Amino acid sequence: MRIRALLKVFVPALVITGCGDSMDDALPLDQYATFRLTADLSTLTENERQMIPILIDAAKEMDEIFWQQAWGNADSLLESIDDPGLRRLVEANYGPWDRLNGDAPLLPGVAEKPLGAGFYPGDATREELEAAFDTQPNGDELRSLYTLVGRSETGFIPIAYHEAFPEPTQRAAALLREAAELAEDAGLRRYLESRAEALLTDDYRESDLAWMDMKTNTIDVVIGPIETYEDLMFGNKASHEAYVLIKDQAWSERLSRYAALLPSLQEGLPVPAEYKREIPGTDSELNAYDVIYYAGEANAGSKTIAINLPNDETVQLEKGTRRLQLKNAMQAKFDSILIPISEMLIAEDQRRRITFDAFFANTMFHEVAHGLGIKNTLTGQGTVREALQEHASAMEEGKADILGLYMITELYGNGELTEGDIMDNYVTFMASIFRSVRFGATSAHGRANMVRFSFFQELGAFTRDDATGTYRVDFDRMQEAMTALSEVILTLQGDGDYEGAGQLLSERGVITDGLRADLDRLTTAGIPVDIVFEQGLDVLNIDR
Numbered sequence: 381m382r383i384r385a386l387l388k389v390f391v392p393a394l395v396i397t398g399c400g401d402s403m404d405d406a407l408p409l410d411q412y413a414t415f416r417l418t419a420d421l422s423t424l425t426e427n428e429r430q431m432i433p434i435l436i437d438a439a440k441e442m443d444e445i446f447w448q449q450a451w452g453n454a455d456s457l458l459e460s461i462d463d464p465g466l467r468r469l470v471e472a473n474y475g476p477w478d479r480l481n482g483d484a485p486l487l488p489g490v491a492e493k494p495l496g497a498g499f500y501p502g503d504a505t506r507e508e509l510e511a512a513f514d515t516q517p518n519g520d521e522l523r524s525l526y527t528l529v530g531r532s533e534t535g536f537i538p539i540a541y542h543e544a545f546p547e548p549t550q551r552a553a554a555l556l557r558e559a560a561e562l563a564e565d566a567g568l569r570r571y572l573e574s575r576a577e578a579l580l581t582d583d584y585r586e587s588d589l590a591w592m593d594m595k596t597n598t599i600d601v602v603i604g605p606i607e608t609y610e611d612l613m614f615g616n617k618a619s620h621e622a623y624v625l626i627k628d629q630a631w632s633e634r635l636s637r638y639a640a641l642l643p644s645l646q647e648g649l650p651v652p653a654e655y656k657r658e659i660p661g662t663d664s665e666l667n668a669y670d671v672i673y674y675a676g677e678a679n680a681g682s683k684t685i686a687i688n689l690p691n692d693e694t695v696q697l698e699k700g701t702r703r704l705q706l707k708n709a710m711q712a713k714f715d716s717i718l719i720p721i722s723e724m725l726i727a728e729d730q731r732r733r734i735t736f737d738a739f740f741a742n743t744m745f746h747e748v749a750h751g752l753g754i755k756n757t758l759t760g761q762g763t764v765r766e767a768l769q770e771h772a773s774a775m776e777e778g779k780a781d782i783l784g785l786y787m788i789t790e791l792y793g794n795g796e797l798t799e800g801d802i803m804d805n806y807v808t809f810m811a812s813i814f815r816s817v818r819f820g821a822t823s824a825h826g827r828a829n830m831v832r833f834s835f836f837q838e839l840g841a842f843t844r845d846d847a848t849g850t851y852r853v854d855f856d857r858m859q860e861a862m863t864a865l866s867e868v869i870l871t872l873q874g875d876g877d878y879e880g881a882g883q884l885l886s887e888r889g890v891i892t893d894g895l896r897a898d899l900d901r902l903t904t905a906g907i908p909v910d911i912v913f914e915q916g917l918d919v920l921n922i923d924r
Contacts, residue, residue: 411480412472412912413716416919419626419670419708427562428599432624432672433917433924434559435601439622439675441552442603445545446620446676449498450610451475461487472681472912479681480909482820495770496613500529504536506613512536523766525618526582526605540582541605541620552603553579559601567594572601579604588690592699600625600669600704602687607677608765608773609824615770621676623687628707631668638666638748641796642700645787646752650863654758655874660700660751666744670708673915682819682826682910685710688747688780693755693763703747705740712911713815714739720907722811725898727845727852733807737800742784742809749783750776757876767876774889775881778828779869785809785862803855810842810853817891818899818909827889834888835868836861849898 421429447454451474461467469486470476476490477483483493494502500509512535513519521538522529528539542549553576560572571594574587584604594600602625605618642660649656678684687704690696714736722734754764761767768775788805791797813833819826836842841858842851872881891899917924 410906411909413712413908413910415709415712415716415911415913417672417674417708417913417915418919419672421626421920421922423629424598424626425564427564429922431559431562431599432920432922434555434562435599435624436673436916437924438552438555438559438601438603439624439673441548441555442620442622442676443679444548445541446680447474448545449617449619450677450680452498474676474680479823480818480820494613495611497610497617498528499611499617500613501531501536504529504531509536509614523614523616525608525616526584528617542580542582545620549579553577556601556603565594565597568597568599575601575603584690585692585695588692588695589699591690592695592702595665598627598629600627602678602689602704606689606691610677612770615765615768615772618691619677621678622673623671623675623678623684623704623706624673625669625671625704625706628668628670631705631707632666638744638791638796641791642748642751645790648790649752649783649866649870650786651867651870651874655754655870656752658697658754658756660696665700665702666705666748667702668705668707671706672920674913679913682823683709683713683913685713686743686747688750693765696751696755701751703744705744705747707740709911710740710743711736716911717908718808718811718815720905721814721902724901724905724907725814725849725851726807726811727848727850730807730852733801733804734811735800735804735808738804738808739812741788741797741800742805742812745784745787746780747784749780749787752783752787753779753870754874758874759876761876764873764876768873768878768881771878771881771885773824774827774831774885775869775873777824778831779866779873781828781832782862782865782869786866789859789862803853806855806858807853810851810858814899814902817895818902827885830891831884831888832865833895834890834892835865839864844894849901 444454451457457476458467458470461470466486473479473486475493476485476487477493478486485491496504509522509529513523516522516535518538521527522536524538526541528541528544530537530539556572556576556579560569560576563569563572567590571587571590574590578584578587601622603622605620607621608615608618610619611617646656646660674683685706687706688701690701718739719734722731726734756763757767759767764776765772785805788797789802792802813829816825817829817833836858839857839861840854841861842853844851868884872884
């Protein structure tokens, strides 16, 4: 009872009136292109086919938890909306705020979205919470990735996720154990068992290590509290999410050799030696997957097309990370969004440079680049994430974008990449800025792309033809801008420079009037911002 009473503070105190009335000027459902999440299941064993419905059911429990973290009770909100299109839009956003439009309210009478979402008491100020983090004996628990923060008579108290969300947590753990009994791959079985235990204890290190040790599994699942994007107040709290995945063995084999190159690429980063003194783990893997189910934070607003995990810095330094390229979702965004954008905004003679192989490589090396740079500040402020707080996610995504391009440049230069042409990667990278900047100012990826557009524009990495409204990449100047921005971001991270990161994001992480006009042209042309899924057992033609 104590837990449930305390959790009342997490439901945003919002007034909603007239939910049955549609808001025609606020129904941007056409921002999303619909995509059916399917995959070739013909190579799966009978046990693996039986595991899929169980894992999807476990993923659905992450949906229930994330709704509570992002908004509150999903059923009562959705039942209050009569307009089917508006209800579907609220479902896609896991609440009454438009994630692709700066979290603008989707319903009349809805207040601004709290920066701390449902992780902190609705009436708590940033100053109050910071003081509690620094002075209360339980400050570390209050900061933890895996606790909600509640109030007591004597101050703030941490509430472990498994205590805050007991029923869906226990159901998910039981389902993972049920799936483990069917697992024929020993590594997958160990991971599912340890992940089930982690959900019940909020201690994820062993399951992260078990996930890193998996090598021969065909089915995979990413599940639990993972990313901190939803916590815009401090970037401290992880949100629940899940992906159910099928490995593409042929594509994965093509990618496997690049992980071994990380240490040498780290040595070549364009920063002083102290900012690259950490040695990336060499047990990293690159694999390609078809994703067959998204849930929770992963399914809210803009959809992830590649994964780099685990986020635990100690595991990264010991083992490295695994990079999962979600090939079918990536193809959907390329076909439905990137190609139409390039036909409007890229110079006609450079459009042939927009290729899926370049898009795949840019996305892949973005994820690889998360492993480069530095995880622990040089200034004794702990990890980069801890030092940069709410700026950490946008800075990390910006680092991965720019270092991904740096890695591609280096690999072409030393002959490790031979297919295609490096100019394909640069022009596709430019077109992708327009795609990602549309995610908005509340998206870490969106802000990172705004910064990069501003930086590239200042250094002449591209030019705009006012007569045609199209952009042309200058290869040499983009290389120079890439090197300069890499140094800026890596230095801010290594120094744990909270003020400097905030200044970079506030000054450059905005959409200028000129860019806004070009993005409006994309909207007028009906080019979607992102994708929404038809997914589940019916789509896959599998019975539970």
